[in-house]
Amino acid sequence: MGLKEGQRRFGKKLGLWLLPLLFVLLLVVIGSVSLGSAQLSFYVVWKIILSHVPFIPDMEKDWSKAAEVIVWNIRMPRILLAILVGAALAVAGVAYQGVLRNPLADPYILGVSSGASLGAACFMMFGQSIALFGQWTLPLIAFICGMGTLFVVYRLAYMAGKVQMETLLLSGVVVQAFLGAGLSLVMSMSGEKMQRIFYWLMGSLTLSDWSSGVVVAPYVILGGLIIFLFAGELNLLAFGEQKAHHLGMNVERTRLVILIAASLTAGAAVSVSGVIGFVGLIVPHIMRAIVGSDHRVLLPISAVAGAILLIAADTIARTVMEPQELPIGVITAFLGAPFFGYLLRKRRQRFF
Incomplete structure (x- = not known):
């Protein structure tokens, strides 16, 4: 009876927050697809x-071919990709913060996004002629490089048999700086490919199309599903590794699986969008303050909020300075950097 009551309360709480957020998501999609440098009416869009849409009767096409290309081949794929990337980065941020028990952890700060971006940029420049898995190769390369970066950061922070969380953040900053230098070197050698790699560095969805969403979706869905299946374990880890171990959890194996799944999710997102910082930091904090720390609720809510x-x-990046477009990473950095500073200051006050 207690288990059924708990499941009922969990389902009620999830529905209470998920349905309004899905409605907000629908409104944001409607607004985004209706806005742009091309002046198209809401009705035409x-x-x-x-x-x-399948099963809707054919209607008279009283719009130009150019209008259809703008709406269906440019704006809609971009919005789909924004949904996938935002959800992926937010879910990865929840996973990193939960498994490392550090509210300042996210794919960007730990260097995973930079590692995945450098791997993708190197592949774009040197490896496209040997793409063994076709269009699926790029997300796979990004995942491998992101996972390798996380391993290096983790090893640098591993001292006296355990990981110091403050050292983990510093290790992420150091590795990220090194990877940034490597990415700058690749850009300087890229020649005519510099513009595309530049968008990787700044974070952008400009080069997105329908195939981008099709390629990245399986990686994001698989990684997100694995993380959600370990939501209960993330709840136990919140009480500390020792207590989780006493309750029968294999802490090291659980941590490894979650970190790999989070790196897969973040790496796949970065492979199509470049480095977009702070989404995995801002969203989990805000949603945790609203819905609580139960990861069974926090993970899907954060995905939609991301x-x-x-x-x-x-939408702001492509409309605020029309016809010029800002990199999306600039917008998220303006939002995230002050928020990160606030969290860091708040965390320091606990020790002094």
Whole structure:
């Protein structure tokens, strides 16, 4: 009876927050697809979208071919990719913060995003002729490099048989600086490919198309599903590794699986968007303050909130200085850097 009551309360709490957030996501999508440098009416935009929805009767096409290309081949793939990337970075941030028990951990700060971006940039420049898995190769390379970066950061912070969390952050900063230098070197050698790699460095969804979403979606879904299946273990880790071990958890194996899944999710996102910082830091904190620390609720709620944040940031990036477009990483950095400073100051006050 107690278990059924707990499941009922969990489902009620999840629905209470998830449904309103999904409605907000729908509103943000509607606003984003309707805005742009091309002056298209709301009516025309949604007639174009509905004309591509299955089982809706054919309607008279009273719009130009250019309008259809802008809405269906440019704006819609970009919004889909923003949903996938935002959800991936937010879920990865929840996983990193939960498994490392550090509220300042996220894919960007730990260097995973930079490692994945450097691997993707090197592949774009040197390795496209040997793409063994076709269009699936790029996310795989990004994942491997992101995972390798996390391993290096983790080993640098491993001292006296355990990981010092403050040292982990410093290790992430050091490794990220090194990877940033490597990425700058690749850019200086890239020649005509510099513009594409530049968007990797700053974070952008400009080069997205339908194939980008199709390629990255399986990686994001698989990684996110694995993390969600370990939500109960993340709840136990919140009480400390020793207590989790006494309750029967294999802490080291659980931590490894979650970190690999989080790196897969973040690496896949970075492979199509470049380095977009602070989404994995801001969203988990805000959602945790609202819905609590139960990861069974926090993970799906953060995924939707991450999608909302990135769609909004991307819409601002492409409309605030029309016709010029800002890198989306600039918008998230303006939001995230002060928030990170606030968290860091708050954390220091606990020790002094």
